[in-house]
Amino acid sequence: MSIYELLPSNIKNIRSYLPGKPAEELERELEISLVRMAANENPLGPAPRSAEAIRLHSERVHRYPIGDGFYLRQKLAQRLGLSMEEIILGNGSSDIIELVARTFLTPTDETVTSRNSFVMYRLAAQQMNSRMIYVPMKNDRYDLEAILSSLTPRTKVIFLANPNNPTGTMFTAEEMDGFLSHLAPQIIVVLDEAYYEYVQDPHYSHSLEYVKQRRHVIVLRTFSKIYGLAGLRIGYGIAHADFISCLNQVRSPFNTSRVAQVAALAALDDTDHVRKSIECNTQGYQYLTHELSRLGMKFVPSVTNFILVDTQRDCLEEYQRLIQRGVMIWPLKSNGFPTAFRVTIGTQAENEKFIEALERVLCMG
Ligand SMILES: Cc1ncc(COP(=O)(O)O)c(C=O)c1O
Structure with missing residues (x-):
């Protein structure tokens, strides 16, 4: 008897949340270091x-x-x-x-x-x-x-x-x-x-x-x-x-x-760290929204540390191409947005790398 037959139907029906290979493994395979803008973490690190x-x-x-x-x-x-x-x-x-x-x-x-x-x-x-x-x-x-x-x-x-x-x-x-x-x-x-x-x-x-x-x-x-x-x-x-x-x-x-x-x-x-993190986020938001507008991208105005960007086409391919260029974002197909991804606001250097990679990927059509 298969172990799966022992599962109650509600558990059988759960679609797993696991996103695939860990970033570390992708970095090893591609021999690059990835800018991680997929999980809404603080880019400045811990306090x-x-x-x-x-x-x-x-x-x-x-x-x-x-x-x-x-x-x-x-x-x-x-x-x-x-x-x-x-x-x-x-x-x-x-x-x-x-x-x-x-x-x-x-x-x-x-x-x-x-x-x-x-x-x-x-x-x-x-x-x-x-x-x-x-x-x-x-x-x-x-x-x-x-x-x-x-x-x-x-x-x-x-x-x-x-x-x-x-x-x-x-x-x-x-x-x-x-x-x-x-x-x-x-x-x-x-x-x-x-x-x-x-x-x-x-x-x-x-x-x-x-x-x-x-x-x-x-x-x-x-x-x-x-x-x-x-x-x-x-x-x-x-x-x-x-x-x-x-x-x-x-x-x-x-x-x-x-x-x-x-x-x-x-x-x-560590109130200093919180203050710096807010400042970094505010500046990053201004930079990213300015650049996304320049690229003609549709996005949802955000009050927090990430932005939903709508590419207006199935964007799993863009996701793969961004990884090849060293940037990891989060595709939103499983959240009910098949044409969108979420990008976490990073440090200025990370945000610039993301915009540069996105621009290249968009040019590739
Ligand atoms: C809305 C929301 N709630 C909760 C969490 C979970 O955070 P934690 O790491 O505390 O489990 C997240 C993480 O992304 C989130 O986006």
């Missing part, structure tokens, strides 16, 4: 204080981590003006997306999101055999009104990324307030703010208010983006204490590592 903390703690890795991340939760609570009981750590914020699904979803529940959003929402809900309802976006933004119309008595969880990956668009605090005021009490909203620190728009989120109001909203943030710690896997969820307590019933005891916890603690103190 110097995090790097130092990692070095210092490398000799303590024979000890298990502090299971609930006591010190990091304490520091986050102070920063956010909340209590430690309102914070949970995850092995990346993706871990908390799955944790919400495992804790709350059953096969009779429905989950709502958009197909043009972060892939983990689909994976998490499918694992629990929850029916997915995909609500189309409007002008590359979540259509909050259409989401409200899609709700049924079975709706349990709504996943919203703000800003959204891969469109780079946001909804305002006021729009979210209006949306929440229409929700039935049995609905949980996962408000994913992975790119929170990059957004400069004054109308952006005041999501911690929802936690203080004890709504069934969990806000997700991460150290993978502006804090430059994607490889260590650490993120956090913020919700009212009872909500967090439910998640802790399911959380695996040592879900974040010792090194990740200390690196994240140090990152919170």
Whole structure:
């Protein structure tokens, strides 16, 4: 008997997210070094204080981590003006997306999101055999009104990324307030703010208010983006204490590592690195959008550290050609945009290399 026959049908139906060969292997095969603009990481790297903390703690890795991340939760609570009981750590914020699904979803529940959003929402809900309802976006933004119309008595969880990956668009605090005021009490909203620190728009989120109001909203943030710690896997969820307590019933005891916890603690103190990262991103955005316009490329204006570029034709070939020229971007076919790719804003040198490679690839037709 094949092992696949033992799979429940919901697991059998999951389309894998794996993108193919690792960048390191492509570099080895092509004998080039790739500029990595595919995963929305911080091109400046980790904060110097995090790097130092990692070095210092490398000799303590024979000890298990502090299971609930006591010190990091304490520091986050102070920063956010909340209590430690309102914070949970995850092995990346993706871990908390799955944790919400495992804790709350059953096969009779429905989950709502958009197909043009972060892939983990689909994976998490499918694992629990929850029916997915995909609500189309409007002008590359979540259509909050259409989401409200899609709700049924079975709706349990709504996943919203703000800003959204891969469109780079946001909804305002006021729009979210209006949306929440229409929700039935049995609905949980996962408000994913992975790119929170990059957004400069004054109308952006005041999501911690929802936690203080004890709504069934969990806000997700991460150290993978502006804090430059994607490889260590650490993120956090913020919700009212009872909500967090439910998640802790399911959380695996040592879900974040010792090194990740200390690196994240140090990152919170490195405000200089955050400031430099925002500056680099703002300058990079101006440069890239100027150059994309010069090349006549269609793109979605972004409030964060990546840009959705629409080539208006199937662009998997462009993806391959860009790799040959040493630049790695993320094709968006599996996110419902067959003609688009997403490019992460890099350093000035990386952005220039990308534009030069793109220009060459476009000339090749
Ligand atoms: C919208 C969104 N949420 C969550 C994540 C996951 O981040 P983490 O590395 O914290 O799991 C990403 C990563 O790309 C993302 O784009």
